[in-house]
Amino acid sequence: MALVILTCGQFLNTNDFFPLGSLTQYxxxxxxxxxVNATCIEAQFPGEDEPRRLGFNTDTxxxxxxxxxxxxxxxxxxxxxxxxxxxxxxxxxxxxPKPEQMILCRTVTxxxxxxxxxxxxxxILATWEVK
Numbered sequence: 001m002a003l004v005i006l007t008c009g010q011f012l013n014t015n016d017f018f019p020l021g022s023l024t025q026y027x028x029x030x031x032x033x034x035x036v037n038a039t040c041i042e043a044q045f046p047g048e049d050e051p052r053r054l055g056f057n058t059d060t061x062x063x064x065x066x067x068x069x070x071x072x073x074x075x076x077x078x079x080x081x082x083x084x085x086x087x088x089x090x091x092x093x094x095x096x097p098k099p100e101q102m103i104l105c106r107t108v109t110x111x112x113x114x115x116x117x118x119x120x121x122x123x124i125l126a127t128w129e130v131k
Contacts, residue, residue, distance in 0.1 A: 031111070032111060032112075032113055032114040033111055033112055033113065034111055035108050035109060035110055035111065036108070036109045036111060036116075037106055037107070037108055037109075038106065038107045038109070039056070039065055039068060039069050039072065039104070039105070039106050039125075040053060040056060040104075040105045040106065040107060041053070041054050041056050041061055041068075041085060041102065041103070041104060041105070042054060042102075042103040042105055043086070043089065043099035043100075043101065043102055043103065044099065044100050044101040044103070045096075045097045045098075045099055045100065046097050046098075046100055047097075051101070051103050054089065056068070059092065060089065060092065060093075061085040061088050061089050061092075062084070062085060062087075062088025062089070062091075062092065063084075063085060063088070068104070072125070075104060075125075075126060076104070076125050076126045079104070079126040079127060079128045080128060081128075082102035082104060082126065082127075082128035083102070083128060083130065083131060085102055086098075086099050086102050086128070086130040098130065099130050100129070100130055101127055101128065101129055101130060102127070102128045102130060103124055103126075103127050104124075104125045104126040104127070105122060105123060105124050105125060106122075106123045106125055107120040107121065107122055107123075108120060108121040108123060109121075
């Protein structure tokens, strides 16, 4: 059955049967002079002058980057959802200080002929004062 679905997906050139459909999304070229966006998470800790970038994974904040990126508009509209990441950080790192603020951010890297040029731009998407 899977082979039939895979074959139909390839001939119809559709991703409707993903992961058994056409995988053309991986075969198309990106704009070599476009931008690359990367979502990031930072935390402001007591006594530190600058926010600290945290690893965006289940070992650090209890969730993977892709899980947030798939709901980015929702998180930006409801920054209180960042409290969950602060709670997870505190639970996963009991010896670390508790974050005072969580910052959802994005780095935007400009490409020129497929290579990064200049410093990446840092954008703050949402902030949350940790409770």
